[in-house]
Amino acid sequence: MTSMDLRPLLRDNGSKIVLYVWDGLGGIPAGPEGKTELEAADTPNADRLLGGASLGLLEPVAPGITPGSGPGHLALFGYDPLEFQIGRGALEAVGVGFDFRPGDVAARLNFCTLDKKGIIIDRRAGRIPTEASKQVVARLAKAMRKIDGIEVLWAPVKEHRALLVLRGKGLGDGLADTDPQKEGVAPLDVRVTDAARPSARTAQAVRKVLKQAMKVLAAEKKANGVLARGFAKRPHWPSMQERFGLHAAVIAGTPMYRGVARLVGMEALDATNEIARDVASMAAAWDKYDFFFLHYKHTDKAGEDGDFAAKVRYIQEADAAIQAIEKLSPDVLIVTADHSTPSAMKGHSWHPVPVLLWARTARREGPRKFCETACVRGHLGLRPSKHLMPLALAHAGRLAKFGA
Amino acid sequence: MTSMDLRPLLRDNGSKIVLYVWDGLGGIPAGPEGKTELEAADTPNADRLLGGASLGLLEPVAPGITPGSGPGHLALFGYDPLEFQIGRGALEAVGVGFDFRPGDVAARLNFCTLDKKGIIIDRRAGRIPTEASKQVVARLAKAMRKIDGIEVLWAPVKEHRALLVLRGKGLGDGLADTDPQKEGVAPLDVRVTDAARPSARTAQAVRKVLKQAMKVLAAEKKANGVLARGFAKRPHWPSMQERFGLHAAVIAGTPMYRGVARLVGMEALDATNEIARDVASMAAAWDKYDFFFLHYKHTDKAGEDGDFAAKVRYIQEADAAIQAIEKLSPDVLIVTADHSTPSAMKGHSWHPVPVLLWARTARREGPRKFCETACVRGHLGLRPSKHLMPLALAHAGRLAKFGA
Numbered sequence: 001m002t003s004m005d006l007r008p009l010l011r012d013n014g015s016k017i018v019l020y021v022w023d024g025l026g027g028i029p030a031g032p033e034g035k036t037e038l039e040a041a042d043t044p045n046a047d048r049l050l051g052g053a054s055l056g057l058l059e060p061v062a063p064g065i066t067p068g069s070g071p072g073h074l075a076l077f078g079y080d081p082l083e084f085q086i087g088r089g090a091l092e093a094v095g096v097g098f099d100f101r102p103g104d105v106a107a108r109l110n111f112c113t114l115d116k117k118g119i120i121i122d123r124r125a126g127r128i129p130t131e132a133s134k135q136v137v138a139r140l141a142k143a144m145r146k147i148d149g150i151e152v153l154w155a156p157v158k159e160h161r162a163l164l165v166l167r168g169k170g171l172g173d174g175l176a177d178t179d180p181q182k183e184g185v186a187p188l189d190v191r192v193t194d195a196a197r198p199s200a201r202t203a204q205a206v207r208k209v210l211k212q213a214m215k216v217l218a219a220e221k222k223a224n225g226v227l228a229r230g231f232a233k234r235p236h237w238p239s240m241q242e243r244f245g246l247h248a249a250v251i252a253g254t255p256m257y258r259g260v261a262r263l264v265g266m267e268a269l270d271a272t273n274e275i276a277r278d279v280a281s282m283a284a285a286w287d288k289y290d291f292f293f294l295h296y297k298h299t300d301k302a303g304e305d306g307d308f309a310a311k312v313r314y315i316q317e318a319d320a321a322i323q324a325i326e327k328l329s330p331d332v333l334i335v336t337a338d339h340s341t342p343s344a345m346k347g348h349s350w351h352p353v354p355v356l357l358w359a360r361t362a363r364r365e366g367p368r369k370f371c372e373t374a375c376v377r378g379h380l381g382l383r384p385s386k387h388l389m390p391l392a393l394a395h396a397g398r399l400a401k402f403g404a
Numbered sequence: 405m406t407s408m409d410l411r412p413l414l415r416d417n418g419s420k421i422v423l424y425v426w427d428g429l430g431g432i433p434a435g436p437e438g439k440t441e442l443e444a445a446d447t448p449n450a451d452r453l454l455g456g457a458s459l460g461l462l463e464p465v466a467p468g469i470t471p472g473s474g475p476g477h478l479a480l481f482g483y484d485p486l487e488f489q490i491g492r493g494a495l496e497a498v499g500v501g502f503d504f505r506p507g508d509v510a511a512r513l514n515f516c517t518l519d520k521k522g523i524i525i526d527r528r529a530g531r532i533p534t535e536a537s538k539q540v541v542a543r544l545a546k547a548m549r550k551i552d553g554i555e556v557l558w559a560p561v562k563e564h565r566a567l568l569v570l571r572g573k574g575l576g577d578g579l580a581d582t583d584p585q586k587e588g589v590a591p592l593d594v595r596v597t598d599a600a601r602p603s604a605r606t607a608q609a610v611r612k613v614l615k616q617a618m619k620v621l622a623a624e625k626k627a628n629g630v631l632a633r634g635f636a637k638r639p640h641w642p643s644m645q646e647r648f649g650l651h652a653a654v655i656a657g658t659p660m661y662r663g664v665a666r667l668v669g670m671e672a673l674d675a676t677n678e679i680a681r682d683v684a685s686m687a688a689a690w691d692k693y694d695f696f697f698l699h700y701k702h703t704d705k706a707g708e709d710g711d712f713a714a715k716v717r718y719i720q721e722a723d724a725a726i727q728a729i730e731k732l733s734p735d736v737l738i739v740t741a742d743h744s745t746p747s748a749m750k751g752h753s754w755h756p757v758p759v760l761l762w763a764r765t766a767r768r769e770g771p772r773k774f775c776e777t778a779c780v781r782g783h784l785g786l787r788p789s790k791h792l793m794p795l796a797l798a799h800a801g802r803l804a805k806f807g808a
Contacts, residue, residue, distance in 0.1 A: 028765055028766070028767055029768050034768065034770075036767075057785070061408075061806055061807075062408045062794065063787065063791040063794045063795050063798075064791075064793075064794030064795045064796075064797055064798035064803055065408070065413070065794065065798070065803065066798065066803065066804070066805045067805070067807060068805050068807035068808040069807075069808070070807045070808060071806055071807040081806075081807065082408060085807070086807070088808060091807075092808075095808075342765075344765075345765065347805075349765070349798075350795075350798045351765075351767065352785075372767060372783070373767075373783075376781060376782070376783055376785070377781055382785035382786075382787075
């Protein structure tokens, strides 16, 4: 369902909202005494906020759906992730912090190993190290800069993965993968999936690019072939300024999150993944923006690693930074997550994420420990994550009355 | 809202889900000490499951809507009952366990009493006993087997009610009821409600069938007329295999529930409405299916009878069967209901139904009594019943991540 259009109700009162995301916060009871990471952590600052804050649970995409980082964040920004979907190539470009522009077409590349007959014998080129992969990308970038008047751009990613971006007028992204998803066969030809002229022209260019790449890489022992997947343009989405009247900034040390935030029009401030420095970066730009998305990464990483104790420690580190944020006197301060990453599951999960919303107008929870169970009984209830942004705007005094 | 398409996310990991339905579970506080039936019942097994299970409340169709058994179950199976509707004739055919095939057209028949001028003087033929009705149906079945090359099939239902099914190629169900819904007038002519040829052809056949039926029944004292209602084809719905990748079985002693389950592609195992035997039937087929819908009927019947004490007793009997189910080691075990049947109301109601979901990945409730009030504060929250299936699939490890 398309969300309600808030534009007729918006008013700018100069208030400020901080969305502080503890990535992957939210777990299942798997620690000592059957606790979750958040239950086991000391969170004196979040707990203190509950004297003026409401709790609840947010379901990022839909019941039972485990979100990737893109959909999880888009939902928090008020963009329904089922409506605002992004192709794999575009997400890769955004994820590595590539200067990905409107009209560009991106694809994810995998280096692979081919035998003498051109048959794939290893789809991941022995997972060559990132350093070796960077050198291969550099050779390609040097050999190929333009094809048919279209700019050809390359970027390394990690191990056997890289990024290909075509830049020019009238490009299309209706192209099928050349990766056959199995070994023992040749890479697929570049096939067009829509009848539009831009895609046909782009396919022709990609065909030449890939052919030329094979020549450049012919002497490589492992990475002597290349497979392309997920051709996609940069999506054209209305910005947070247009939809919510918010001049928004992102403070995130990891390119992926900056990239997703840029897709909805946020401007990126300096960030390092060291939370004290990142809060200082936000403070330095405090007067310039209405909305700050402050990202804390380490909680998710610890969850992915299955390290319960580390996740507890990082939650405590994230909690400690609340004091410096409070000093800025935001009108609305939200602590929540893009998805749960229970360390017992070593990965993202579908479990609803805790949310804490502090504001002068909040119904207060009172003395309580910030945790999943307290959130079940919180004033905000259980809701889709996309409900958060309208609530934040309301508590910020930025929404006028609907109807007379 | 059409539900999210889960097919791109499905993966088969061999896990097993048991949906154990205590029909009509859920009540209002009308018993001793103002308890509901579930509060008054001893449920040591469900209570023990709460050490590894989440609770919640499910709203079957929509707020305030009292569901019939069809919609209540369809919602639990992940089929939005507002989207997947079934005509009255089709439901009757399914409900009596008739071999109702794609292309068949069914109608519900009421025997009625006509005076000499053909005016209805009793729309229910004095509610003739089922045994008498069966004999009338047998006479009709013997007299009429084919009309215009279309097979004519008959089945008794209960008291004055029966089932008429036409089988043949190119039949339509755009036919209005011949039941005028009042006495003192003649039965209505068979009228077509759509302009399609199949309906016109079917109407012609039905007209002949009803005319012939009047002749056959002319000498009957009470059931000398027949009224037809709810002409409907068997719906063509995607199966649970197609939508959720589940090879599913139903264990239900009552034809109605088997019938609804068959409409979504479940295969029917032996069942008796004796729960110990029905669990044994499930155990015998354990290796053959991914999903088991185990139906416990008596709770609903006691609620309909307004018998609080009996409903308590039956809840306890249903609870006792949990131990045998646990021995099968399902990956996900759900206890819930298709709707509430408060004994104080002697019928179905719209009240949300308790749900208990046990899984290794569940957020746990801990020591608690399984009851409506505990469910209000449960980790699953209050949701539409159709959310249950995606949650079950997620906890069974059968859903991949959405987006990167």
